Amino acid sequence: MVRPVARTVPWRAxxxxxxxxxLLAGVPRLTGDxxxxxxxxxxxxxxxxxFALGLAFLLDDPARHTTAAVPTRRAVRHALRLALVAxxxxxxWTAALHLVPRAVRPPEADVTLEAAAIVSLALAGAAFAVRGSGRTRPGRAVAGGLLVPGVLAPLLWPGRWALFVTPDDERWAAAHDRWAVLLCAALAVAAVCAAEPLRRRAVGRAG
Incomplete structure (x- = not known):
């Protein structure tokens, strides 16, 4: 099953x-002093x-309505796609971290937590779109839905909830506690949405 799934992964996006x-991670190195x-x-x-915008396309599968009839559960198919791309x-991401000069690189574990949360939001959005609408290509809508908040959130996010702070800010540790909660919530949504809808299971059994 690995080979057929690998062929349907949107590697280009x-x-x-x-x-x-x-390229974005390399900007600090290009600016020099x-x-x-x-x-x-x-x-x-x-x-x-x-990276998250690209992974929003992970569940795009033009053949979804055909493969829905196979005995392998959707959760397994989603997990296999993720395992191939992870x-x-x-x-x-490791390369992106090391493109930033060490002298100005933020704490790697904390910024990686932020990245994982953002990517998980993209995956949760894609899984939700697939479960709710059965779309074969939810990636474009999910990426669009992620891009606008992703650009505006650092500017408009309420200061009392502090997510987008700098390492010298006293709220840095608390902000990353919130990032961890966001990551767990997104993973939970993705896991729940990966399950087959109950109605579809019932139809499959009746058939």
Whole structure:
């Protein structure tokens, strides 16, 4: 089953987004002596958003309505897609981190937590769209729904909930507690939405 699933993974969209993410992460290195902590942090956040936009297309599958009749559950098919892409995404993010000069690189574990939460939101959105509408290509709508909040949130997010702060801010640790909660919530939504709808299961058994 690995080979058929691998053929349906939208590698082009994921790869294009990955290249964009690496270019964004490389901005501080290109600026040389002009770079600073703020630029490095926000370059990595932009890079994480680019990776997430690519992974929003992960569940795009033109043959979904055909494969829905196979005995393998949807959750397994989704997990297999994720397993195929995860090593590539991890390698890409590691490269993005190391493109940022060490002198201005933000705490790697914390910024990786932010990236994981953003990516998980994209995956949860795609899984929700598939479960709710049965779309074969939810990626474009999910990416659009992620892009606008992803750009505006750092500007409009209420300060009392502090997510988008800098490492020298006293709220940095509390902000990453919130990022962890957001990550867990997104993963839970993705897991729930990966299950087959009850009505469809009932129809399958009746048939």
């Amino acid at each position: 994921i790869g294009t987004a990955g290249i964009l993410g690496l 002009q770079t600073n902590d703020w630029l490095a942090l926000n370059s990595l956040r932009a890079s994480a958003l680019a 090593p590539v995404a991890a390698a890409g």
